[in-house]
Structures are given as structure tokens and as C-alpha cells.
Amino acid sequence: MHGNLSGAHARLTVHQGEIRAIRAVAGARGVNLFINARTDVYLLGEAGGFGAAVRVEETIRRAALYEAAGASGLFVPGMAAEDGGRGQGDPPAAEPDRAR
Numbered sequence: 001m002h003g004n005l006s007g008a009h010a011r012l013t014v015h016q017g018e019i020r021a022i023r024a025v026a027g028a029r030g031v032n033l034f035i036n037a038r039t040d041v042y043l044l045g046e047a048g049g050f051g052a053a054v055r056v057e058e059t060i061r062r063a064a065l066y067e068a069a070g071a072s073g074l075f076v077p078g079m080a081a082e083d084g085g086r087g088q089g090d091p092p093a094a095e096p097d098r099a100r
Contacts, residue, residue: 016066019071023035023070038077040078041058041059042079059079
């Protein structure tokens with residue numbers, strides 16, 4: 001599921017509601033589903049209203065909202081290592097198992 005490019009400034013509450021609904025259906029059916037939310041803050045950039053000074057903070061804010069809604073992970077296309085993300089060749093940081 002993604003929505004930022006197709007509806008550039010779709011309300012975050014809509015995405016949160018979709019994640020909550022998917023999580024609820026999966027839970028009711030006993031499915032251990034990994035929900036990977038997506039935010040296009042970096043792809044939209046300046047043209048989408050996300051200047052360089054706010055991209056990291058906005059991405060973190062969205063990540064927290066999506067996690068609270070039940071997302072298991074976050075995909076941030078366009079984020080480079082110099083922006084605070086890992087480069088493609090960098091190994092993932094060790095994180096505790098947070099499967100939902």
C-alpha cells in the first residue's frame with residue numbers, strides 16, 4: 001500500500017486507518033502479516049512541499065504514526081545515506097524482533 005505519489009498530500013489519517021484495518025483483518029484470521037508502509041517524502045522533495053530541512057523529521061513523524069497504526073516496517077524510497085538512511089550496500093542495523 002502506498003499513497004503519497006498517487007494522492008500527493010493524502011491525509012495521514014487515511015493511511016493510518018488502512019493500516020489499522022489490514023492489521024485487524026489479519027489478526028482476526030490469525031495471519032502474522034508484515035505490513036510495510038511507505039512514505040514518499042524524499043521522492044516528492046521540494047515539489048511536494050518537503051524541503052531538505054524537514055524531510056528527516058517528517059519521515060520520522062510518519063514512521064511513528066504508521067507504527068502506532070500497526071505497520072511492521074517503513075519503506076522510504078529516495079532516502080540516501082547522507083540523509084540519515086543506510087546506503088544500499090550497508091548492512092542493516094541489528095534491531096529486536098518486532099514482528100506483529
